[in-house]
Amino acid sequence: MSFSLYVEVLIQGVLTGLVYGLMALGLSVIFGVVRVVNFAHGEFAVLAMYAAFILFGLFHLDPIVASLPIAAAFFVVGYMLQRTVVQPFVTRPQHEQFILLVGLSIVIVNALLLTFGPESKHTDLSYSFDSYSLGAVLVDKARVYGAAAALVVTTALFAFFRYTLTGAAIRAAADNLTGAAVVGLDVKRLYAISFGVGLACVGAAGSIMMALTDMTPMLGPSLTLLAFTIVIVGGLGSMAGALFGGMLIGVAEALASVIASPSIKSMVSFSLLVLVLALRPQGLFGKAEA
Amino acid sequence: MSGPDNEPLLAVIGVVKRFRGLTAVDEVSLGVRTGEIYAVIGPNGAGKTTLFNLIAGAVAPDEGEIRFAGARIDGQAPEQICAAGIARTFQIVKPFPDLSVIDNVAIGAMLRARDMQTARAQAGDILRKLDLFDKRGQKAGGLTLPDRKKLEVARALATRPKLILLDEVMAGLRPTETDRMVAMLRDINRTDNLTIVMIEHVMRAVMALATRVHVLHHGASIAEGAPAEVTRDPRVVESYLGMKAAH
Amino acid sequence: MSDLLAALPARGKIALALVVAALVSAPLLVDRYVLSILLLALFGAYLGQAWNILMGFCGLLSLGHALYLGLGAYASAALYVKFGIGPWAGAFAAIALGVAAAAAIGWLGFRFRIEGVYFSLLTIAFAEFARIGFDNLPWLGGAAGFFLPVRAEEAGHWHNLRGGPIFFYYLALAMAAGALVLSTTLRASKLGHAFLAIREDAQAARALGVNVTRVRFVALFISAAMTALGGVFIAFWTNNLFPAQIFDMSRSIDIILAPIIGGVGTLFGPIVGAFLLVPLGEALTEALREFGLNAPGAKALVYGFLLMGIITATPSGLWPWLARKLGLMEKQP
Structure with missing residues (x-):
């Protein structure tokens, strides 16, 4: 295999990984603030993919462009969901949170299955088969656009946490909940916003993925697993870790599907997960224990 | 090296613990003999609880040595130290x-x-x-x-245990309850020869129980001696008892 | 056994005796369909108790118990089909494999501070990756499934777990009863109290001389071994194994649902939960068929809403509430 092919795979992996990273970032934000693991995360990604598919069918809206309105809509969904369904579970044991969100994931998958059937769907974009060439290295245009969109959303998110009052309040609540409540922050509202932000990430990521891959309702669990793997590798609760973990897993899977076979790529992320946990249990970007 | 005969039951030798640049315990040394009731006092943030955590194995020291009954225990797990004969209470009850x-x-x-x-x-x-x-x-x-x-x-x-670490067990007790606790501890100390190391803010209990008092301030030792002696030490009065005496 | 009786007030002992008598005589009293539902409930009660020892007693949340079930099933089935080694010997291999997987998860999971979530996510990851791994393992049939031969001349070879429905019913009953006796004995023992102490406050337990890591491993090993043994049962009972079924997330959910609905950490909760959920599932299937809702996904959709509804409505499980109402409360020893 030629050197240029390796470079190609590496670049493709990084680009796909940025989209994965954005999805995982949503999981990390929700866990970091609300302390609830969103076990329906992959299912929300699939829901976003269907939304992008429908918008494409109706208005011929490019899924990468659609990622912005879908992210906005998912923010609202997340906000409402936290306020109504999830909030009572914040103080309840983790296994009960798990059942609630798994129930939700089952509802999403099967509602999609009943509405759209089990067939796989894809969008035919004008640039689906185009690529940029850098000498002998070819890079899919769709992946470049997708990664760029993912970076835009991520940058906006970092700016939100860094420069807005609400963002600072959320960081404070994530650090010290009692303290945040004592100084008069409306913790329930911050939770709802965080869940909204988390779903906005997964909404944008899912929408972008619609431009890159085929999609079926049954894709949910594997995407949830992918997000888990990324956040554990990157370090639970670390935003930079989620992005970096996404790129790492993206590259590892891309290399594995070229060198070995595509069916083995999950095993590669699994090996990576075990390796990281064995050598650096808190994840690559996780804080060492105090 | 002192032989086992004159070595104290618990020896803390030049122990240092830093948290992110802040030195919580700064070269503290102390020795507690079998059967003693030994009080560690000092204002809030003086490093008393960190010292207990070091002895009990909850955290490991960065420098120095801790010995118990002749054997080195620093760096051991809490359950090993408990099995060796040191029990502890938690300031925030668990x-x-x-x-x-x-x-x-x-x-x-x-x-x-x-x-x-x-x-x-x-x-x-x-x-x-x-x-x-x-x-x-x-x-x-x-x-x-x-x-x-x-x-x-x-x-x-x-x-x-052979030795018990009591972290502010009198705090929140009413005076009568404090007296009962003091009587009970003295009784166990005498009948079972239990060695007691206590962090205590309630001076009434310290004065009633302690054979020796060790004062920490900003992580460092500033005085050690009999309770009556220590409470007259001007540095101690300044750092800690001064504000208490105003009450 | 004595621990079990000691844990119950007089009324509870009578109730337990009646239930046991009813279950023992059930094959004479009910038809095959009802018996199959009872079998499923008993087996669910067994697996729920295995999970409850880890979560309810020791506070470790495993969300991937299908892993041990699948490993046990495949280990015993492979030995039987490929090497002619019977299930009794196969059970040892099943347990060994389950415990080995548990050791790997424990080693990776117990070393870090936010171990709660890490451990749970790891259990899911291991189960999912086992599913993918077995899907790609042609030696054991891969995704197309692995089958145990059912030969007429082997009928009644009970030593090889080749029996009919009644045989498997009694086997499930024995396993569920055995798990109850084990849970009760464990909970009254020093080890059981170490479990409880860790569940309540690991740091305090450590300060009282409990070796938290070792005790957690023991809890995990007991739970994994029991679940792997359940895998042997399922392999020889159903005679077919598919990675997409036995390692699936939905299997793990089924295992933990009964104890959660019944009451996590109680002795009888997993049993009560299983005897409520299994018939409920059957009734749901029947009801949807009545209404002509056969579309793929319809049952699962309703099931998903039910899960969300039930978990919102029953915070600490049914058994503690039920036991109070009926005066059957487990005594706090």
Whole structure:
């Protein structure tokens, strides 16, 4: 295999990984603030993919462009969901949170299955088969656009946490909940916003993925697993870790599907997960224990 | 090297602990002899609880050495140190909330008891001493704060330690309860020859119990000696007792 | 056994005796369909108790118990089909494999501070990756499934777990009863109290001389071994194994649902939960068929809403509430 092919795979992996990273970032934000693991995360990604598919069918809206309105809509969904369904579970044991969100994931998958059937769907974009060439290295245009969109959303998110009052309040609540409540922050509202932000990430990521891959309702669990793997590798609760973990897993899977076979790529992320946990249990970007 | 005959039961030698650049415990040395009641005092943030965490194995020191009964214990796990004979209480009490009071104490007694029946019998004896026997069937999570403080002591005693680290067990007790606790501790100290190291803000208890007092300030030792001596030391008065004396 | 009786008030002992008598005589009293539902409930009660020892007693949340079930099933089935080694010997291999997987998860999971979530996510990851791994393992049939031969001449070879429905019913009953006796004995023991102490406050347990890491491993090993043994049962009972079924997330959910609905950490909760959920599932299937809702996904959709509804409505499980109402409360020893 030629050197240029390796470079190609590496670049493709990084680009796909940025989209994965954005999805995982949503999981990390929700866990970091609300302390609830969103076990329906992959299912929300699939829901976003269907939304992008429908918008494409109706208005011929490019899924990468659609990622912005879908992210906005998912923010609202997340906000409402936290306020109504999830909030009572914040103080309840983790296994009960798990059942609630798994129930939700089952509802999403099967509602999609009943509405759209089990067939796989894809969008035919004008640039689906185009690529940029850098000498002998070819890079899919769709992946470049997708990664760029993912970076835009991520940058906006970092700016939100860094420069807005609400963002600072959320960081404070994530650090010290009692303290945040004592100084008069409306913790329930911050939770709802965080869940909204988390779903906005997964909404944008899912929408972008619609431009890159085929999609079926049954894709949910594997995407949830992918997000888990990324956040554990990157370090639970670390935003930079989620992005970096996404790129790492993206590259590892891309290399594995070229060198070995595509069916083995999950095993590669699994090996990576075990390796990281064995050598650096808190994840690559996780804080060492105090 | 001093031989085992004149080595104290607990020896802390030049111990340093830093947290992110902040030195919480700064070259502290102390020695506690068998049967002593030794008090560690100092203002809030002086590093007293960190010192206890170091002795009990909850955190490992960056420098220095801790020896107990002639053997080095720094860096060992809390359960090993407990098995070696050092029990501790937590300043912020940590009961097993969903278990009964007697089970809380029996879990401590389990360490050296053959079976649960024996452990529970020993737990009952300790609860009687601490006036908690009538509440043995209640869930520990439902106890009042003074009772939870007593439970903390009961549980530590149940491990049958040679030395017990008491972290502010008098705080929150009413004066009569403080006196009862003082009497009980003195009794155990005399009859079982139990060595006690205590962090205490309640000076009434310190003066009544302690044979020696060690004063920490900003992580460093500033005085050590008999209670009456130490309380006259101008540095101590300035750093700590000065503000207390105003009360 | 004595621990079990000691844990119950007089009314509870009578009730337990009646239930046991009813279950023992059930094959004479009910038809095959009802018996199959009872079998499923008993088996669910067995697996729920295995999970409850880890979560309910020791506070470790495993969300991937299908892993041990699948490993046990495949280990015993492979030995039987490929090497002619019977299930009794196969059970040892099943347990060994389950415990080995548990050791790997424990080693990776117990070393870090936010161990709660890490451990749970790891259990899911291991189960999912086992599913993918077995899907790609042609030696054991891969995704197309692995089958145990059912030969007429082996009928009644009970030593090889080749029996009919009644045989498997009694086997499930024995396993569920055995698990109850084990759970009760464990909970009354020193080890059981170490479990409880860790569940309540690991740091305090450590300060009282409990070796938290070792005790957690023991809890995990007991739970994994029991679940792997359940895998042997399922392999020889159903005679077919598919990675997409036995390792699936939905299997793990089924295992933990009964104890959660019944009451986590109680002795009888997993049993009560299983005997409520299994018939409920059957009734749901029947009801949807009545209404002509056969579309793929319809049952699962309703099931998903039910899960969300039930978990919102029953915070600490049914058994503690039920036991109070009926005066059957487990005594706090």
